[in-house]
Amino acid sequence: MQLSLASQNGQAAREPGLETSPLAIRGLTVSYGEKPAVFSVDMTVVPGQMTAIIGPNGAGKSTLLKAALGIVPPVSGRVQVFGRPLDHQRGRIAYVPQRASVDWDFPTRVIDVVMMGLYRELGLLGRIRGTHRQIASDCLDRVGMSEFADRQIGQLSGGQQQRVFLARALAQGADLYLLDEPFAGVDAATEKAIIGVLKALRAEGKTVVVVHHDLATVRDYFDNVFLINTRKVAEGSVAEAFTPDTLQSAYGGRLATAQIDQIARPA
């Protein structure tokens, strides 16, 4: 196994490794123009747990996720999903993009968006059957949105839109869930609904990776953290890797020392 450039906590021996990890990234570099957004990053996601990707604005959190999914092309590096190349495992990954990435005036209803999660089952010409509708409305139910099934998506609040995106991911029935800032700008009820769904997924043995911005909730929500600031800063369980020290080196001067101490203090 290739060693990380930024590996600091020497936990390589305990890592599940390339063959078994739901998402293993090695030496990944992504560049917009000639400025690397993510530089030579290694990441090994622990199966059946929830991991937060944390870092300051512009640290490459979303880019890391997008490169892991092949949405943006990497300059170098390698991605393995459940021990195999990404393209063989597309069916096992569900992605929840940032809400702002689409036009919400698009002519489509909530149920149609969720149905997009069933793309593989439907194929090019397959008819939408009762079973498909049932799956879609079950997924809407899980995020507490079943009464909105026939609404045009533009009529939803931001939090409701986020829940629809989550329902679409649930419809895929995937094993690995990658979410990009699902808690950004949502109401308290939505945050509660989303974290409830994610914890239920974990209880089913699924793996969840979340780009997260709210340091105050990291301890409550996640098992592991992955700190990034273009390079990897730290990776590991919350107890090991979410410390004043690692936060300081990820955020630098952007967080006051007092703030860091308060956030990183174990509850």
Added chain:
Amino acid sequence: MLIDALFLQMGYNATLVAIGAALLGAASGITGTFLFLRKRALVSDAVSHATLPGVCVAFLVLVALGGDGRNLAALLTGSAVSAGLGLLCMNWLTRNTRLAEDAAIGAVLSVFFGFGVVLLTVIQTLGVGRQAGLEGFLLGSTAGMLYTDALVIAGGGAAVLFLVLLTRRPMTMVAFDPEYAAARGLPVSKIDMLMMGLVMAVTVVGLKVVGLILIVALLIIPPVAARFWTERADQVVILAGVLGALAAYLGAAISASAPNLPTGPIIVLMSFALFALSLLVAPNRGVLAAVLRHQRFQRRLHMRQGLLALAQDQTIYEPLTLRLLSRAGLVRADGVATRSGQARAAKALRDERRWDILRRDQAQEAAAALYDGLREIETVLTPDQIAAIDREIGTPKEAF
């Protein structure tokens, strides 16, 4: 004359043209919908203008080989080649330079079209035989359309429709959320290329009928008009096909009813008429509906404010509020509340107090979020819940 044309009584040729145009209209409306949803409508304008040099070069080659310069299939092949080149140029420009797509569209459109016009002028000065039909490609001309020409259009249209049917799901997914589509392993750039290829096919097939300058209208106006009527992508697609077919059919029939009426512009005017109709009268998204909705809202607002003012014995100066209240029999001409006005005002004030209580109750967060100053509390709470709140407020001062 016109009536005859509309009911296909104008003879063989006009009937052929009208049916061919309708097929083309359906194919372009449907294809155009995906372009419109992908927000790349103007790409079709560049594609269509890029056909001109191809048409001219094909004509020159045909004449040089001693053939008939007006062989439609050959001319269309030429146009497809140069449109394809234009498309590749545009893709290359947006991908490998810092030019944005709109700038690339402008560059490709003007250069290709300029080159085509030069070739057209050269052909005219050469005076080689029977070039007269070529200007027809600019604005569309159905005069002298042959049975084989109609077959080309029908066949092309049918092929496009079949491909759209086959790829509608991935194209819709890419149009709505390209990142999600890519994450699912869909080949986004290939799907985009396919969409452009379909647009190119429609453009080429439609050159003879609508002309290259105006084919963009047949690709874009029907979906834009269809969007007013529905909130579902699949219905927009179907409706755009219907509107496109209708506009093209009407336009072709009308232009056949009088000599020297260019087909393309008439078809465009017909689709504009359908667009204007949709813009005005469509429910929900239409302009009239929006105006009516705003007026209703304004009245509810004034009514509510007026009632609250009455309840608190404030003088109302706002003329609209007074007019609404007096028309409803709630105030007299001098602005004093009538008996029913007093009752309604008391209820309005009481509802405000009920909302106050409701919004302080954390358990009722969802219901409280519905407060907007206008909503009747009865639509949010059951009579029992309202009674419970009333007990909290205390004895009502007066019944209503």
